[in-house]
Amino acid sequence: MAAPKGGYFGRILEIDLTNQKFKERKVSDEEYRKYIGGCGMGAYLLYNALKKGHDPMAADSPIYLGTGPLNGTYCVSTRLSVVNKNPYTGLLSHAEVGGHFPNEIKWAGWDGIYITGKSKNPVVLYINDDKVRFIDAAKIWGKDTLETEDMVYAAIKEPYAKIACIGPGGENEVGYAALMVERSRAAARTGTGALMGNKKLKAIAVRGTKAVPAVDNKKAYEAMVAAKTLAVEREAWQGIKRYGTAGLLELKHYAHGSLITLNFQTTWWPWIDNLGGEEANRTFWKRHTACHHCPVHCMKLGVIRGGKYDGLIAEGPEYETGGLLGSNLGLKEFDGMMAAIEMADAMGLDAISAGGALAFTMECMQRGVLTAQDLDGVDLQFGNADAAVVMLKKIGHKEGKAGKLLAQGVAKMSKEIGKGSEAWAVHTKGKEIAAHDPRGDKPRGYSYAMGTCGGDHHEGNTPQGLATWAMINSLTMCSFVGGYPWGKEIPKVYTDMLNPLCGWNMTDDEFWATAKRIMTLERCFQVREGIRSKDDVLPVRLTTEKLPEGPKAGAIWTEEDTKKMHESTYGYFGWDSNGIPTDATLKALGLDFAIKDMQEARKA
Ligand code: SF4
Structure with a gap:
């Protein structure tokens, strides 16, 4: 089979954590044309590598970080697909995540990274073009995602590298732990954080300096310019540019009737004006940030001034984080919601599943099925942001009875708790659903x-x-x-x-x-x-x-x-x-x- 002529380097970096070795796997043009890259290539690799019922936590179960043909080119807004068998659901899962980390992989000359094995001790994987290093991470293990990123930069001494890492949630193998990219972008919904924790892989740092090959560079460039222009001209783009996805919090409440609220008991939350894009724009956001070569810059960074969270710097809210860790928890105040979002990021947790588990527990409290006594004394009632923040930290560390209970997620929790709680356990195929209530948003x-x-x-x-x-x-x-x-x-x-x-x-x-x-x-x-x-x-x-x-x-x-x-x-x-x-x-x-x-x- 022929090697690719353009768009790909035709090789995937295979990492063996057990033996701290690496090698190159060739991929042909025919394979790429059939499966493209990202989640398609991930499905192809994993379908053929794994058998039915394969244990996702087995050493030979892979994590695949896959780019696509457009990564690293002039094309706007390219990202990364993370593919693995999810230890949380036992199913194939893929997560898409942005930032600059994805293109560093491509510029390092790799179309993807395929990670198997288990390291004996905590390790950071550092890829710099063709060089691969396994760096001892004993001192970084136990740190949250923010501290981890700083410590990895100090260890590799390469300021242009980009970093993805896990927090305590991943280390403690919380089923819904995420891989956090560049501090606040989450490759979540796949249990990748738990898999990395199981493999003792604390972080991946990548730096690349190679140009992506192109067959007809001029024509490809012209098409990419036209594609960007078309995106910029379209109205759909404008709202996201100004308000990120946070603007959807108000829209889904007032117009669509699909804003998840109080663990899906309703979609009507009169306090949404305190939590949404307008409020964030007016009082919180200080910077817009973007993934590589994206003119939208939908990510928003802000700082809280005054009150008990004074000085807290955080990214968000986005629609999913604001829905799951805002209205779904019955929160009425912006600052408490942002503190919860920031804690989920620091612990390296999937905010959707974490928010689902918190809201489910709050409803158990509301209905008298659980009490604070069952939750290590934490009064996890709807509307209690401080309790949500405390509980997120406990989940990340699987601390106490409550941390262990909520770390299981809604499907398993409802089985353990019983007492009819299955009726308000909101999940599909064992995973909490995102922030759009399909009763109001049927598609x-x-x-x-x-x-x-x-x-x-x-x-x-x-x-x-x-x-x-x-x-x-x-x-x-x-x-x-x-x-x-x-x-x-x-x-x-x-x-x-x-x-x-x-x-x-x-x-x-x-x-x-x-x-x-x-x-x-x-x-x-x-x-x-x-x-x-x-x-x-x-x-x-x-x-x-x-x-x-x-x-x-x-x-x-x-x-x-x-x-x-x-x-x-x-x-x-x-x-x-x-x-x-x-x-x-x-x-x-x-x-x-x-x-x-x-x-x-x-x-x-
Ligand atoms: S900044 Fe927002 S719109 Fe742009 S690529 Fe990243 S996630 Fe997409």
């Missing part, structure tokens, strides 16, 4: 229930949306730039850039076939692990309780909604009525290697 149900990972908000809101996002996440592009604003022109905009860059002649039809291949391969992985149509459902609360108030008062997710979602998605991708890809589909997509597994799944 979001597709992302939660039909998306590969379960409970995630960025997987696409229609069958074709699922395919589109599989492609965007394989191209490791940000959907705020390389998704929503390009709309119907998405295939053309991408192929206009990819063809001169990689020397391809990809058509719109091939774009969609590739998208379906990636989505279907991810599905094969999940089916092999036992997932069927019965699992492609939304949490019971959303199907049994109507929204009590707000713009979508009375809305509920119905059986008819589920039926329509299944039929349209399975039909679009060529999966059978149980959600298993058919032999004909697998053959047509060139996924013959999965046929036997799917036949066995059909018999089971």
